[in-house]
Every structure is written in C-alpha cells, then in structure tokens.
Amino acid sequence: MEKEGLILSGVNGLYTVESENQTFYCRSGTRVRKNDGKILAGDRVLFRDNGDGQGFITSLLPRKNFLVRPPVANIDLLCMVVAPKDPAPYLYNIDLLTVLAEKNGIECAIIISKSDLADCSDISEIYGKSHYTVVKTCSKRNEGIEEVRNLLKGKICVLCGASGVGKSTLINALYPFLELETGELSEKIARGKNTTRTTELFPLGEGTYLADTPGFTAVNTELYCEIDHKELHNLFPEFFEHESGCRYADCTHTKENECGIADAVAEGLIAESRHESFKKLYYELKSIDRYK
Numbered sequence: 001m002e003k004e005g006l007i008l009s010g011v012n013g014l015y016t017v018e019s020e021n022q023t024f025y026c027r028s029g030t031r032v033r034k035n036d037g038k039i040l041a042g043d044r045v046l047f048r049d050n051g052d053g054q055g056f057i058t059s060l061l062p063r064k065n066f067l068v069r070p071p072v073a074n075i076d077l078l079c080m081v082v083a084p085k086d087p088a089p090y091l092y093n094i095d096l097l098t099v100l101a102e103k104n105g106i107e108c109a110i111i112i113s114k115s116d117l118a119d120c121s122d123i124s125e126i127y128g129k130s131h132y133t134v135v136k137t138c139s140k141r142n143e144g145i146e147e148v149r150n151l152l153k154g155k156i157c158v159l160c161g162a163s164g165v166g167k168s169t170l171i172n173a174l175y176p177f178l179e180l181e182t183g184e185l186s187e188k189i190a191r192g193k194n195t196t197r198t199t200e201l202f203p204l205g206e207g208t209y210l211a212d213t214p215g216f217t218a219v220n221t222e223l224y225c226e227i228d229h230k231e232l233h234n235l236f237p238e239f240f241e242h243e244s245g246c247r248y249a250d251c252t253h254t255k256e257n258e259c260g261i262a263d264a265v266a267e268g269l270i271a272e273s274r275h276e277s278f279k280k281l282y283y284e285l286k287s288i289d290r291y292k
C-alpha cells in the first residue's frame with residue numbers, strides 16, 4: 001500500500017518518515033535519488049508501507065522551495081532570533097537571511113529574544129518598516145511566547161540565530177515538552193556521522209515542525225552563488241513602492257542622484273541600515289559576478 005509522508009530526518013540512507021501520525025523507517029530506491037536528487041528533511045514522499053513500521057520510498061513529490069544550508073525542503077517560515085545585546089545584533093547578517101528567504105520565496109520573521117536586557121525599539125522599527133513580522137519575547141518572563149507559538153503553528157519552520165541569542169531557551173519556553181538541554185537541538189544537528197551535518201525536523205503537533213540551525217556563516221556562500229547583483233533590489237521588498245521615484249530606469253540605488261530609495265531613507269520610510277546592507281551586498285555580489 002502506498003502512502004504519502006513527510007521526511008523528518010535521514011541518516012545514511014535510512015529516512016524517518018511521518019505519515020498519519022505514525023513514524024516509518026524507510027529506505028529509498030537509487031532511482032528516486034538519482035532522478036530527483038537528494039532527499040531532504042521537509043520533503044514529501046510516496047512510500048510503500050511494509051506493514052511492520054518500515055517502508056520503501058518510491059517517489060519524491062515536488063518541492064515549493066529548499067535551502068542547501070540548512071538542508072531543509074518546503075520551508076514555510078524562516079525565523080531570525082535576535083537579541084538586543086549580548087550578543088548585539090549584526091544587522092547585515094539578519095539582512096542576508098531576509099534576502100535568502102526572499103530569493104527562495106520563504107516567509108520570514110524576526111523574533112527578538114531577551115527583550116528584558118535592553119531597549120528593542122530599533123530592531124522593531126527597522127524590520128517593521130521592512131514589512132516583516134517582528135515579535136518581542138522574553139522567555140524568562142514568558143512574554144511574547146504565545147504569539148510566537150501562533151506564528152509557527154502549522155508550518156515547517158527554520159530558526160536561525162547567532163550563538164548566545166537564547167534560541168534553546170526560547171524553544172524550551174515555546175515547547176516545554178521537548179525538554180531540551182540548552183544548546184541540545186543545535187548539537188543534535190551538528191553531530192552526525194563523518195561530520196556530515198544532518199538536519200532533523202521536530203514534530204510539535206498541529207502540523208508544526210521545527211528545524212534548528214546553528215550559525216549564520218554557512219548561509220553566505222549559498223547567497224553569493226545564486227544571486228545576481230542586478231536582481232538584488234527585488235529581494236528588498238520595501239524598495240518596490242519607492243523605485244518609481246528614481247530618475248534613471250537603470251538606477252542601482254547605490255550612488256545615483258534622484259534615487260527614490262535614497263529619498264525614502266532620508267524621509268525615514270526605509271531603514272538606513274537596510275539600505276546600507278543592500279549596498280554592501282550589492283558590491284560584494286558585483287565583485288563575484290565579475291569573476292564568473
């Protein structure tokens with residue numbers, strides 16, 4: 001009997017597949033992997049149920065998106081966990097992730113952690129202007145937790161954040177039944193055999209799944225390989241409505257006079273840090289494109 005299932009994890013060709021609230025351990029035919037490429041956590045597959053909790057994957061269903069690092073398919077929400085201090089947010093890294101999400105058609109949100117440590121209004125303002133969902137949380141005081149839980153509900157979510165932002169503490173506040181040791185989820189993923197990092201989706205009920213990812217650094221390479229500097233402006237959604245204000249049709253929004261984006265920044269409609277990130281990434285991508 002053939003069933004449809006969701007890949008939770010895969011190690012050495014053995015996949016954990018969830019289907020109708022049951023877990024199956026499946027192998028896959030080389031034909032499936034050959035034709036469709038690697039099977040990732042988050043992939044939907046058809047498999048033959050052997051009737052003993054094991055099965056055989058017969059095909060990989062089409063993906064709506066996927067990331068190479070972390071290797072997860074069909075992501076509904078990419079969350080960036082950011083603390084107001086200790087460590088202070090490095091806005092450029094956050095913006096690299098929003099660009100990556102936009103490039104892959106993934107919704108993204110900013111979750112502020114440890115909001116009791118310092119004023120968070122800057123982060124809220126910057127990303128509020130960028131039309132991203134921003135939720136302020138404090139795990140210690142249980143503030144904003146319900147809101148984040150609702151945001152994640154029914155979605156395959158990836159949580160990113162620099163080390164020290166309190167991701168594990170936040171996950172524990174969200175889903176106490178996971179009973180994570182601090183740092184455990186990241187370690188689970190970082191472990192894996194032959195230093196190959198495997199990504200695992202944690203089922204949290206009501207169709208919610210969470211994949212945790214360690215740092216930010218791996219994301220950069222993926223970005224740089226895939227984005228043409230000329231299309232970068234399309235990945236800053238708050239730019240759209242102001243581009244009609246540019247004098248030149250081919251305005252790069254980096255240095256021209258009479259640029260609608262620069263004007264919007266001057267008027268406080270677009271966050272200056274976002275424009276700075278745009279320019280920095282634009283020049284980095286441009287210098288890479290030259291050597292392609």
Ligand SMILES: [Zn+2]
Pocket residue numbers: 246251252253254256258259260261262
């Ligand atoms: Zn412009």
